Amino acid sequence: DGGITQSPKYLFRKEGQNVxxxxxxxLNHDAMYWYRQDPGQGLRLIYYSQIVNDFQKGDIAEGYSVxxxxxxxxxxxxxxAQKNPTAFYLCASRLTGGDEQYFGPGTRLTVT
Amino acid sequence: xxxxxxxxxxxxxxxxxxxxxxxxxxxxTNDYITWYQQFPSQGPRFIxxxxxxxxxxxxxSLFIPADRKSSTLSLPRVSLSDTAVYYCLVGDYNxxxxxxxxxDGTTLTVKP
Numbered sequence: 001d002g003g004i005t006q007s008p009k010y011l012f013r014k015e016g017q018n019v020x021x022x023x024x025x026x027l028n029h030d031a032m033y034w035y036r037q038d039p040g041q042g043l044r045l046i047y048y049s050q051i052v053n054d055f056q057k058g059d060i061a062e063g064y065s066v067x068x069x070x071x072x073x074x075x076x077x078x079x080x081a082q083k084n085p086t087a088f089y090l091c092a093s094r095l096t097g098g099d100e101q102y103f104g105p106g107t108r109l110t111v112t
Numbered sequence: 113x114x115x116x117x118x119x120x121x122x123x124x125x126x127x128x129x130x131x132x133x134x135x136x137x138x139x140x141t142n143d144y145i146t147w148y149q150q151f152p153s154q155g156p157r158f159i160x161x162x163x164x165x166x167x168x169x170x171x172x173s174l175f176i177p178a179d180r181k182s183s184t185l186s187l188p189r190v191s192l193s194d195t196a197v198y199y200c201l202v203g204d205y206n207x208x209x210x211x212x213x214x215x216d217g218t219t220l221t222v223k224p
Binding site for chain 1: 146154214215
């Protein structure tokens with residue numbers, strides 16, 4: 001059963017702590033993406049990766065970091081430098097040359 | 113990436129056809145037009161993609177005029193379950209690493 005998974009679904013952290021969000025896909029897709037969504041707004045691109053061991057900043061990369069050590073995995077770390085980390089985080093993947101992104105179910109992060 | 117403009121919200125009734133128009137005046141020659149659907153607290157789901165004229169699949173049609181400066185997503189005979197946010201995206205996914213700019217989308221509310 002192919003797909004893209006994110007865990008956990010809900011995550012709570014105290015301010016000042018780093019937190020890592022998991023994203024795994026078994027679709028054999030080369031490209032992976034991280035988006036942030038705030039209430040009532042669209043998705044904003046944080047980071048993306050086209051191949052293993054390579055990634056690029058998106059529109060709002062400050063306060064976030066990623067790694068792409070395996071094709072299947074693209075974890076996102078929300079650091080303490082991110083001023084407003086509370087949001088809904090979505091991971092997606094895409095086959096190179098493909099016309100659509102496949103999204104995971106999302107992780108809702110709450111930082112207090 | 114070309115900027116898109118969509119209505120913020122639309123209302124409809126069950127069984128009606130719904131047309132959502134997206135403006136993209138700065139669309140480039142190699143850009144495709146893609147529509148996604150998003151339900152609350154879920155990742156977006158691909159609906160349809162097109163380059164010019166008309167594209168139809170099992171759930172929707174996409175109409176693109178000759179100048180390609182706008183496009184219209186048509187949902188035939190909507191039901192309550194079509195209540196969602198619909199995003200219009202424009203981009204050349206082969207040269208932009210599949211990066212997508214999601215605007216704020218159109219919130220469609222289908223009433224009984």
